Amino acid sequence: MNSSKRVKKKRLTAVSIWHFVRLTYRAVLFVVFAVIYVDYRVTLPDVAVLKSGAGLLTDLSHSAAIRNAMLGIVWAVFMVEMVLRLFPSRLESPGCQKQFAGTYIKTGQTEIDIPDNNATMLVALVWVCLNAPIGMLYMAGILDAGILILLSCAYAVCDMICILFFCPFQSWFLKNKCCGSCRIYNWDYAMMFTPLFFVSSAYTWSLIGMSLVLLMRWEVTFYRYPERFSERTNEYLRCKNCTEKLCAHKKQLHSLWKNVAAFTAERTKRLRREEE
Secondary structure, eight states: OOOSSSSOOOOHHHHHHHHHHHHHHHHOOOOOOOOOOHHHHTTTHHHHHSSHHHHHHHHHHHHHHHHHHHHHHHHHHHHHHHHHHHHTTTSSSSHTTTTGGGOBOOOOOOOOOTTTGGGGGHHHHHHHHHHHHHHHHHHHSSOHHHHHHHHHHHHHHHHHHHHHHHIIIIIIIIIIISSOOTTTTGGGHHHHTGGGOOOOOOOOHHHHHHHHHHHHHHHHHHHHHHGOOTTTBBBGGGGGGGOOOOHHHHHHHHHHHHHHHHHHHHHHHHHHHHHH
């Protein structure tokens, strides 16, 4: 292969490394909780035992203890993340940092251009429609609180997958070039904790409350200072100033997948010829 055509590898930036760290511990959190939940459901007392008052009381106490333990860990991890999101940070994505005055670098232009703004309401509508049936199933007693907690943890993992690998909101709705220019970047925690809206607990309501604080601050800032959110008026959002460089890593990943697919196809053809 011509060296001039080779994709130049780029090292992971500090921001990208932090994304991978968050993906790792969120995935571990989800797997651990899934194992605990499945073990609990498998070892539930049988129907005969549950018919006795003592058996039922013991089961309910066990269930409440597991739920509260799960919620407590989720609360501690994500509350710290959200509190840190309130302040400027060099380890956070430019996508969420553009709301701060310190990251606004004037370009000299005054025409604000945010092409993905009109799709935000569509994203909100789609998200509500996806999660409303889950809430209905919970209220009908078909799903329990443990499932909703696990779903929120799964959303947390998917949030990092969207940043690092593939984002359906970016590709199918917003059409923004990258996370740095994403119109709904700080919606992530509010979307993540949507299932917990149906779980009545001080843990869940405080998580939802803080996530709504982040969302409201984001939206108020957007409508008061839209120039901070436009690449045309904010130099900080231009590629040359990006501290994330995830687009380069995504291109390398896509190139790897293509090479693997090509190798697999060639290997399959060779094996078929040998069989013939």
